[in-house]
Amino acid sequence: MDFLSDHLPGMLPGNRNLPPLQGAVEAPHGTTIVAATFDGGVVLAGDRRATMGNVIAQRDIEKVFPADEYSAVGIAGTAGLAVEMVKLFQLELEHFEKVEGAQLSLEGKANRLSTMIRSNLAMAMQGLAVVPLFAGFDIDREKGRIFSYDVTGGRSEEHGYAATGSGSVFARSSMKKLYRQDLTEQEALTLVVQALYDAADDDSATGGPDVARRIYPIVTVITDEGFRKLDEAESSEIARSVLERRLEQPDGPRAALL
Amino acid sequence: MSTPFYVSPQQAMADRAEYARKGIARGRSLVVLQYADGIVFVGENPSRALHKFSEIYDRIGFAAAGKYNEYENLRIGGVRYADLRGYTYDRDDVTARGLANVYAQTLGTIFSSAAEKPYEVELVVAEVGAEPEGDQIYRLPHDGSIVDEHGSVAVGGNAEQISTFLDQRHRDGMTLAEALKLAVQALSRDPNGSEREIPAERLEVAVLDRTRPQQRKFKRIVGRQLARLLEADGGSAPTDAPSDTEEGEGGESAAATDAPKSTDSGGDVE
Numbered sequence: 131m132d133f134l135s136d137h138l139p140g141m142l143p144g145n146r147n148l149p150p151l152q153g154a155v156e157a158p159h160g161t162t163i164v165a166a167t168f169d170g171g172v173v174l175a176g177d178r179r180a181t182m183g184n185v186i187a188q189r190d191i192e193k194v195f196p197a198d199e200y201s202a203v204g205i206a207g208t209a210g211l212a213v214e215m216v217k218l219f220q221l222e223l224e225h226f227e228k229v230e231g232a233q234l235s236l237e238g239k240a241n242r243l244s245t246m247i248r249s250n251l252a253m254a255m256q257g258l259a260v261v262p263l264f265a266g267f268d269i270d271r272e273k274g275r276i277f278s279y280d281v282t283g284g285r286s287e288e289h290g291y292a293a294t295g296s297g298s299v300f301a302r303s304s305m306k307k308l309y310r311q312d313l314t315e316q317e318a319l320t321l322v323v324q325a326l327y328d329a330a331d332d333d334s335a336t337g338g339p340d341v342a343r344r345i346y347p348i349v350t351v352i353t354d355e356g357f358r359k360l361d362e363a364e365s366s367e368i369a370r371s372v373l374e375r376r377l378e379q380p381d382g383p384r385a386a387l388l
Numbered sequence: 389m390s391t392p393f394y395v396s397p398q399q400a401m402a403d404r405a406e407y408a409r410k411g412i413a414r415g416r417s418l419v420v421l422q423y424a425d426g427i428v429f430v431g432e433n434p435s436r437a438l439h440k441f442s443e444i445y446d447r448i449g450f451a452a453a454g455k456y457n458e459y460e461n462l463r464i465g466g467v468r469y470a471d472l473r474g475y476t477y478d479r480d481d482v483t484a485r486g487l488a489n490v491y492a493q494t495l496g497t498i499f500s501s502a503a504e505k506p507y508e509v510e511l512v513v514a515e516v517g518a519e520p521e522g523d524q525i526y527r528l529p530h531d532g533s534i535v536d537e538h539g540s541v542a543v544g545g546n547a548e549q550i551s552t553f554l555d556q557r558h559r560d561g562m563t564l565a566e567a568l569k570l571a572v573q574a575l576s577r578d579p580n581g582s583e584r585e586i587p588a589e590r591l592e593v594a595v596l597d598r599t600r601p602q603q604r605k606f607k608r609i610v611g612r613q614l615a616r617l618l619e620a621d622g623g624s625a626p627t628d629a630p631s632d633t634e635e636g637e638g639g640e641s642a643a644a645t646d647a648p649k650s651t652d653s654g655g656d657v658e
Contacts, residue, residue: 133468134475217475225471228443229464 162297163204172274179337201266206295248283297329411508417544484515496532
């Protein structure tokens with residue numbers, strides 16, 4: 131990134147001269163991303179809808195990307211900028227790894243992403259914010275970790291579960307009631323799909339599972355074996371079983387009252 | 389002020405070439421061979437940390453003989469060039485030919501610039517194709533010329549003798565174990581014709597394996613897998629046996645990970 135800013139500053143996000151603001155800019159927005167840790171790793175999932183104002187811009191956008199072998203980023207905010215940021219982030223991690231012959235620490239990766247978000251602040255002030263969620267497996271501590279960000283690049287580590295995007299409020303409430311410390315990988319996968327369903331239920335900019343078009347949430351798992359994205363069969367199975375239960379109980383599983 | 393002696397340009401260049409060749413000849417040789425599923429790099433290297441081979445990009449590997457600080461510099465330059473290309477355009481737009489051209493320009497400029505000493509390095513840039521016909525191997529001597537090689541190539545001190553040895557014995561479609569064996573045989577020959585044993589711990593081996601499911605095809609072969617390959621007798625050695633390799637420089641490519649790690653095409657999944 132330092133090399134780029136010396137040689138081709140125009141290639142970096144956040145280094146562009148913006149035209150004076152004339153009304154809000156309308157660009158496709160990404161929406162709900164959720165993450166949860168379990169014993170031995172972390173899951174990161176995102177819905178598939180991109181909206182532009184009240185129009186659905188895209189039904190099958192992918193918002194969760196591997197950053198490298200042991201980490202992944204889920205993006206919320208302006209899709210175009212966010213995708214570019216992730217691309218640059220992936221490049222930086224790979225570049226570091228090749229030049230140094232070793233991977234960055236998870237903390238180091240999280241800090242790097244923080245700087246990149248901060249460099250986008252001028253754009254964010256014009257309404258083109260990017261707010262990712264970063265999750266990875268920390269090889270040194272041997273556990274999954276989640277980092278959330280705000281538009282100014284402020285970074286905070288989340289314990290247990292986290293969400294970002296317009297539906298994050300609903301997703302977080304949903305996970306608050308369902309999350310337990312001793313989740314297994316499979317349970318954690320179900321948990322994030324439940325949370326996405328709840329987010330889609332109450333937030334118009336978050337898409338639920340689309341059975342007719344076979345569009346299901348993107349669900350990824352990171353463990354000590356590395357990053358893995360569930361294939362369509364696996365994620366559809368989870369989404370369908372959640373859907374099945376919701377046909378009987380539209381509001382999803384009930385938590386104990388006391 | 390004294391008048392400098394006149395030195396003819398021919399003489400000056402010959403001296404510089406001689407200087408560079410001597411520098412390269414001090415280092416150990418290394419060989420790069422094509423095999424059925426890709427390209428294998430084999431060299432003698434007592435160090436575990438200072439590599440002679442490394443990954444440049446998805447399908448491109450780099451090997452160097454000579455002075456470490458000089459080729460390390462070129463290697464980092466190459467990684468930068470490749471990453472910048474890939475980011476600006478697309479991952480497919482990074483090619484070994486382009487990279488070799490950049491190296492040739494750099495080496496050529498340094499070689500002919502009177503202000504600098506010539507680099508004492510000889511490089512190999514290799515790209516593995518989807519099919520064996522698509523494999524490319526370029527050798528870049530110290531003076532900035534490019535040689536397009538096929539089958540096998542040796543660089544470093546004893547290169548000429550080793551290449552002759554390899555040329556006679558290398559054939560297309562060798563298995564990894566066969567190619568590795570041949571490479572070790574070639575490297576164990578001393579200039580005076582005698583042979584010596586190179587233990588597995590002193591070998592540095594890496595492959596560009598076209599059958600790897602990941603986008604990044606570079607992989608180091610170390611430890612038990614290396615020992616197993618060295619023991620395997622030629623023909624029957626399975627190249628896709630379950631292995632205990634270290635991942636490339638630590639992993640699967642970011643963009644490549646859409647493909648779930650599968651055990652079917654083997655290689656690096658425990």
